[in-house]
Structures are given as C-alpha cells and as structure tokens.
Amino acid sequence: MREADKGRDQYLRIYRKTMDNSICFLAHWELTYKCNLGCRHCYAAGRKDGKEFSYEEARPIIDELRDMGCLYLIFSGGEILMRDDFFDIASYARGQGFALRLMTNATLIDEAVSEKIASLYPLAVETSIYAADKDLHDAITSSAGSFDKTIKAARLLKERNVRVIFKFLIMNDNIGEFRAVRSLAGEIGADFVFDFCVVGKNDGSKAPLRYRLDKEKIKDFFISNDLPLGKKEADDEDLLCIAGLNNIFITPHLDVYPCIGLDVKLGNLREGSLKDIWRSSEELNFVRNINLPDLPKCKSCGLAQFCFRCSGIALSEDNDILGPSNFDCSVAAAVSEIAAEKEELINNGK
C-alpha cells in the first residue's frame, strides 16, 4: 500500500469515527445575510429582522467548536466580505487551528483582499459562476459587472496559489452554458462542480423553484454531456443524509440547525451553549437517527441506488421529513432510466 493510500484510509477511519461517535467535525457558519448582489434564485431571503452576531460573540463560539473537536469551518453568507470584521473572525479561527472554506461571490476581492485571503491558507474559495456569457451571469445576479469582478478575483486568487472552485448551478436558462463555464474554469485553473438543486427561499417562498430543471431536462443534460451517473455502492444504499451526524449549521442570528437545508431549529447560541445543543437537543437526535427503515415509502423504493434524498427538501417541499423528496425522486428516476438505457445498449452489443 502506498503512503498516500494509507493516509487516506486513516483519514476516512477518523471521519467515520466522527460520524459514529457524534463528534462535531465540521461547522457551516453563515456570517451575514447582507449581500451586494441580488441573485434572483437565492434562498437567503428571509430572517433578516434579527441582530447579526458580533466578533465578541463569535470568539467563544469558535473556542467551543475547537473544544468539541471541530476541524473544518465553512464561512458563507449573504456575502462574507460585507462584514467589516470578516478577517478578524477568520484570523481568530485560523489561530484556533481551523481549516477554512470560504463561499463568496468574490466581487469585493481586489489585490489587497486576495493577499489577505491567501494568508489564511483556505482549503478553497468557492464562488458561483452562472454563465460564461457575462450578460446572462449579470442578469442572474441582477448586478451589472459582477461577472468581470468575479473572474478577476478568481485570477488574483489563483496567482496567490489559492484553490478556487467554480460552482455552476444549472437552471432552465443557463443549462446551455455548462461546457463554456467548465472550459472557463479550466482556463483559469479553477476546479469545477455543478448542481441542479435550486431550493426555495428560507422565508418559505417557492419562487426560485421555477428555475429548476424537470426530470426530462435533467436526463437530457446527463446524456448530451455524457456525464458519469451518480450511483451508490451496494454498501452505501442505506446511507441517508449526514445532517447533524458530525456537522452543524449556524446562522448570522446564532440560530443552530442540523444543516443549511433542514429547517429544524435546534436552539440559539445567545440562549445556550453549542455543546448543550449538540449533546441534548431532542430534534437533533431525531434527525441523526433517521434510517432507511424509518422512511415508509423510500425503504422499498427501487431507485435507492440512484437516490441522494435530502431530508430538508422532503420537509420544505413535501411537508414530511420522513417522506420522499419528490425532486430527488425525479433526479433518481432520470439517472436510473439513463443507466437502464446504457445497459440495454451494452447487452445488445452496441
């Protein structure tokens, strides 16, 4: 066995241990709801009426996360750089031994800011690119010039050896941009990931769902781009979402949730400690203990090996945390049909 393989196996063993023993290994912290863009599909519409946390409030929470065994911190927004104290928070977290991932629209990153980001040694800076056509990207962000600013920032970060990830959210009107955005990422040296999971707003509005692809479009997308199909290994077919197993989500108002997509409030850090919520929340323990046999409809579904069911979507769109997520059902059905068609072609010797 090579040294690199041994290292990866050791790390996976530790990662598994954090899930099995409920060790909070990763925290996703939304630092602010403020944003300088107006992305038409953005989920972060509501919950703007409270008081966002201060740097003084952040430090003991970071200390608590450190003491709980948390290694990874994801900072997102809103736009993280809208906070004047962003680098105070991030530097403090680095000083406490955290590895950071930063999610930003990158439009506020100039040379000086890129230097400061590079000095944090983030694992990655993730930014959304909605099209290689700047007019379409700017139309989606409702902000003229946003494409040029984001691309310029990505280049500045790459020049400083920061890993940049372009995230491409596929919607009805930018689906044709997939290859161009992937090429743009390659040209800049950014990694590229894509997703088609447009979600509703966190005030309950379903308005963004009109941009979401339906099953036939998802199927066409996979076929026309000849993409590998997501399929679980046989051992993992029972594995559901990992919300709350070794991770937690915190809002700018210090509300705590199992995950950004799961609207089950666990408590507030102005009223109690994270350790107490992590150990004692009945809601969190309920979410952690959802297993496939607990899902009456899903447990006997033939699409299990293609299904990456999200409990958050099942709850917010289909009103049952133990029920199917109809969106994920449609994705699984699309992928399953493609897999069956491919298998038939192979069996027919084509």
Added chain:
Amino acid sequence: MDMKTRIPARSGKTASRVIDGEAVIVLLDKQETIVLSDVGSRIWEIMDGKKDIGEISGAIISEFDATHEEALKDITEFVEDMVQRGAVEVK
C-alpha cells in the same frame, strides 16, 4: 547543533485537531491530511513553539515509559519527518 535545544513549532500552513488521541493535520497548501500515531499525536499536542525538544522529550518519557535516549531519537525523527512534510518549522 544540539537537537535538544531546537524548538519545533507547528507550521502556519497547517490546521489540526486531536480526535480521541489521534491528531489529524491538514497541510493546507498541499491539500493533504496526515493522521498521527499516539506518540506522534502527543508530541504534536505538546509542541507549542516554546518548548525545545529536550523539554518535549521529558514529557514523553513520563507518559510513554520510554528511556531518555529512545524518546530523544523518536522525537528527533518525528520532527525531521514533519519538517520534510511541511507541517513543522524548527527554530
């Protein structure tokens, strides 16, 4: 130079946490992860950028039932390996 008086410190390009006695170290600039043995994890915990190798050795001897020579040799090898990997800097 006498290794005992050298002061090892965790590199600023690392993030780390000790999980159930095992140190997980992320080499941030290389995007790699290392998991240390029990002795290595303890050395990593003690290594605060202030204690020299002799002082770290003293703590390891008392906790792991090692001789002075064994501890000094193991710590020196550990530090050299970690310097090579970019996880440790020595003053």
